[in-house]
Amino acid sequence: MSVATSPKPPVVRKPDAIEPPAPPRRRSRRNLLPYLLVLPALIAELSIHIIPMFLGIYTSFIRLNQVSIRNWIAAPFVGLENYMRGLDPAGAIGSQFFETLLRTIVYTILVVGLSWMLGTAAAYYLSTNFRGRAFFRTFFLIPYAIPAFVGVIAWAFIFNQRDGLVNSVLVDQLHIVSDRPFWLVGPGAFFVIVVVSVWSLWPFAFLLQLAALQSVPAEVHEAASLDGAGRMKTFFRVTLPMIRASNVVLILLMFLASFNQFNVPFVLFGISSPKEAQLISPLIYQFSFGTWNFGLGAAVSTLLLVFLVIVTIIYVRLVMPKEKATHA
Amino acid sequence: MRETTSFRVVRSIVLAVLFLFAALPIYVIVTSSFKPLRDVSGPWTWLPEHFTIDPYITMWRTIPLAKYFANSLIVSVTATVLSLLIAIIAAYALTRLKWRGQRSFSLLVLSTQMFPGILFLLPLYLLFIQIQRTIGLQLNGSYLGLIITYLTFSLPFAIWMLMGFFAAMPEELEEAAMIDGTSRLGGFIRVILPIARPGIVAVGVFAFMNSWGEVLFASVLTTTDTRTLAVGMQAFATNVEVRWNEAMAASIIISLPVLIAFLLVQRNIVQGLSAGAVK
Numbered sequence: 001m002s003v004a005t006s007p008k009p010p011v012v013r014k015p016d017a018i019e020p021p022a023p024p025r026r027r028s029r030r031n032l033l034p035y036l037l038v039l040p041a042l043i044a045e046l047s048i049h050i051i052p053m054f055l056g057i058y059t060s061f062i063r064l065n066q067v068s069i070r071n072w073i074a075a076p077f078v079g080l081e082n083y084m085r086g087l088d089p090a091g092a093i094g095s096q097f098f099e100t101l102l103r104t105i106v107y108t109i110l111v112v113g114l115s116w117m118l119g120t121a122a123a124y125y126l127s128t129n130f131r132g133r134a135f136f137r138t139f140f141l142i143p144y145a146i147p148a149f150v151g152v153i154a155w156a157f158i159f160n161q162r163d164g165l166v167n168s169v170l171v172d173q174l175h176i177v178s179d180r181p182f183w184l185v186g187p188g189a190f191f192v193i194v195v196v197s198v199w200s201l202w203p204f205a206f207l208l209q210l211a212a213l214q215s216v217p218a219e220v221h222e223a224a225s226l227d228g229a230g231r232m233k234t235f236f237r238v239t240l241p242m243i244r245a246s247n248v249v250l251i252l253l254m255f256l257a258s259f260n261q262f263n264v265p266f267v268l269f270g271i272s273s274p275k276e277a278q279l280i281s282p283l284i285y286q287f288s289f290g291t292w293n294f295g296l297g298a299a300v301s302t303l304l305l306v307f308l309v310i311v312t313i314i315y316v317r318l319v320m321p322k323e324k325a326t327h328a
Numbered sequence: 329m330r331e332t333t334s335f336r337v338v339r340s341i342v343l344a345v346l347f348l349f350a351a352l353p354i355y356v357i358v359t360s361s362f363k364p365l366r367d368v369s370g371p372w373t374w375l376p377e378h379f380t381i382d383p384y385i386t387m388w389r390t391i392p393l394a395k396y397f398a399n400s401l402i403v404s405v406t407a408t409v410l411s412l413l414i415a416i417i418a419a420y421a422l423t424r425l426k427w428r429g430q431r432s433f434s435l436l437v438l439s440t441q442m443f444p445g446i447l448f449l450l451p452l453y454l455l456f457i458q459i460q461r462t463i464g465l466q467l468n469g470s471y472l473g474l475i476i477t478y479l480t481f482s483l484p485f486a487i488w489m490l491m492g493f494f495a496a497m498p499e500e501l502e503e504a505a506m507i508d509g510t511s512r513l514g515g516f517i518r519v520i521l522p523i524a525r526p527g528i529v530a531v532g533v534f535a536f537m538n539s540w541g542e543v544l545f546a547s548v549l550t551t552t553d554t555r556t557l558a559v560g561m562q563a564f565a566t567n568v569e570v571r572w573n574e575a576m577a578a579s580i581i582i583s584l585p586v587l588i589a590f591l592l593v594q595r596n597i598v599q600g601l602s603a604g605a606v607k
Binding site: 045256294 | 354420443450479513537547558
């Protein structure tokens with residue numbers, strides 16, 4: 001009997017020593033039941049995630065453009081050509097890739113850092129009791145609950161060069177600047193995507209921190225306070241370590257969401273972001289569906305996947321040594 | 329812990345700043361939606377000087393908003409219902425039955441949601457082209473293609489959250505029903521599902537929100553006929569001559585249903601998300 005060691009659930013009957021022998025039909029039904037129940041989910045996962053992932057890696061090795069895409073199965077195999085173009089720092093595309101990667105890293109650090117701080121501060125102060133607490137709790141969830149593209153469109157209006165709120169206030173009401181700066185073109189665009197991304201991400205940090213803080217018993221704070229620790233000290237020395245596990249997951253989720261950010265730049269700028277605000281996901285989109293260079297887009301996608309997997313593994317190993325030790 | 333005056337002051341300042349930041353776009357959306365076009369096309373005013381509800385009427389003619397609405401509804405509702413059905417039975421198998429490959433399966437489900445969406449976009453597009461060439465089923469630009477895509481994107485989170493809700497239900501409840509003569513699965517359907525309903529509704533709202541706000545796949549997998557709100561609304565943001573008042577009115581109509589649904593079930597969503605995050 002072959003025992004499958006593949007990660008897929010094998011549809012192999014497992015001899016069950018504890019159960020008394022039952023009529024074969026009934027028994028096979030019983031053993032197959034879990035597999036039948038997860039089968040739809042497995043098919044969906046395979047067809048939309050797993051197979052496309054391997055297909056994406058395959059397409060990074062073929063020459064795929066607007067002509068060959070019609071019959072992509074017959075597209076010529078070009079080996080590492082797409083990767084060489086994507087990774088050649090001297091070439092136009094390679095230098096654009098490295099610049100974008102670096103910018104995406106800076107963007108991610110800023111967005112995750114700021115969102116974490118705002119979300120944690122809000123959750124911390126809203127875990128104390130005061131009048132109006134319920135109002136803030138609900139209100140802070142609104143940016144998370146409305147569709148992301150709606151929020152981004154509103155920000156596009158706010159940062160609009162001609163008659164947006166920002167320029168009207170700066171130029172007409174406060175007279176700080178004399179000409180109306182372009183916010184969505186040039187260096188200002190990077191600032192705008194950071195602000196808009198933090199606006200839409202921090203409520204998520206708030207939500208998870210709020211849930212995490214609820215799990216910390218009040219007595220812990222009382223004890224720390226009796227020992228003479230101040231609020232700040234108690235928070236950093238006692239509270240934060242206690243919610244560490246959920247913070248590890250929160251930061252990982254925010255990292256992945258920010259690194260793959262697509263909605264904010266795409267709704268603000270359309271298919272081509274200004275170069276100062278170009279991020280990696282919109283760049284891949286532009287390679288693939290803007291310049292019809294699908295092979296290159298697939299190669300950069302694969303590099304992105306490798307990068308994310310490596311960063312995730314390093315992160316998990318660095319911040320979760322205890323869990324690892326208990327599993328070993 | 330005793331609250332000192334300085335603590336109260338700092339708390340008020342921090343919450344006020346966060347409130348202003350969170351509220352700014354919301355304020356802009358609400359006030360602008362009641363301004364006539366000439367007022368949103370000039371310098372910004374904090375209050376509507378000529379209050380009007382016209383944008384709510386004219387917006388339906390500026391872009392085919394009703395069509396986008398219908399498309400978004402068809403796609404999001406179908407994807408949500410299907411993903412709930414599939415996730416419920418999968419979560420049942422994962423929490424109540426013991427089987428080989430169980431751990432591998434949940435790891436697979438969890439890891440797929442970590443990968444960037446852009447990674448799957450081109451391959452899915454290619455697969456859809458190939459399916460059409462081979463069996464003539466059109467997925468690119470059809471509702472079906474988008475429904476399948478959204479269904480699968482909601483699935484990992486739905487399974488994850490439902491596992492948390494089901495695991496919290498004592499198994500004795502089903503066992504009691506089994507004594508009354510029903511099968512194990514029957515007991516689950518008749519006893520556990522009704523109790524878990526608030527959790528299931530929360531997961532449904534969450535899945536619906538994901539589909540309702542999805543931009544990337546909708547921008548490639550839809551055509552003029554099947555365009556969803558997420559893509560259609562961008563005409564407002566990137567056009568040269570933008571009717572901002574209508575864009576803001578449409579934003580309110582698009583957001584209100586999901587906002588209300590989310591606020592009603594938010595406690596359960598938080599519970600589901602954090603249960604999943606900690607495990």
